[in-house]
Amino acid sequence: MAILPIIVAPDPRLKLTCAPVPKVDAAVARLMDDMLESMYAAPGIGLAAPQVGVLKRVIVIDTAKPAEEPRPIRLANPELVATSEELKSWDEGCLSLPEHYAEVVRPSRVAVRYLDEHNRKQEVEADSVLAVCLQHEMDHLDGILFVDHVSALKRNMILRKLRKAKKLGTLAAE
Ligand code: GNR
Numbered sequence: 001m002a003i004l005p006i007i008v009a010p011d012p013r014l015k016l017t018c019a020p021v022p023k024v025d026a027a028v029a030r031l032m033d034d035m036l037e038s039m040y041a042a043p044g045i046g047l048a049a050p051q052v053g054v055l056k057r058v059i060v061i062d063t064a065k066p067a068e069e070p071r072p073i074r075l076a077n078p079e080l081v082a083t084s085e086e087l088k089s090w091d092e093g094c095l096s097l098p099e100h101y102a103e104v105v106r107p108s109r110v111a112v113r114y115l116d117e118h119n120r121k122q123e124v125e126a127d128s129v130l131a132v133c134l135q136h137e138m139d140h141l142d143g144i145l146f147v148d149h150v151s152a153l154k155r156n157m158i159l160r161k162l163r164k165a166k167k168l169g170t171l172a173a174e
């Protein structure tokens with residue numbers, strides 16, 4: 001396994017639409033494992049392939065608390081098959097927007113169809129933090145960051161600070 005560096009915004013690679021994988025083969029399964037290792041190391045509760053520079057529709061998630069047993073989920077080609085009418089606001093963070101947080105409103109429950117690490121079709125129904133994380137990660141596959149769901153004022157403030165931190169080399173990960 002390998003820890004892959006995580007791309008920080010603003011970066012054109014975070015704004016692209018990712019391609020579906022034709023099938024989950026050994027290379028995609030290895031990518032999923034590397035992404036999980038990178039996510040745990042960060043630490044984070046989710047990671048999308050474009051955040052490590054791979055433009056494929058692959059995400060990993062583990063919303064287990066530190067004291068709980070790990071519950072990794074590996075998803076390729078995830079698709080939203082249902083969303084609740086009910087919305088919920090959540091204070092979101094992102095490994096590509098380090099140290100910045102904002103309230104984002106999304107459907108409170110979702111159902112997602114995907115291919116697992118064995119190329120088998122699966123479906124997951126989620127609420128709470130898992131529903132938030134699934135939507136956050138699927139957004140990444142279409143070049144969307146949580147700041148794209150908040151006001152332009154807040155978005156530009158966060159992106160301006162990150163641009164400056166990159167220039168000065170003051171990001172925590174660097
Ligand atoms: O680690 C993460 N925490 C988080 C918290 C609230 C809402 C979404 C997330 S996802 C984030 C990891 C990440 O950037 N995934 O793309």
Ligand code: NI
Nearest residue numbers: 093094095096
């Ligand atoms: Ni993110």
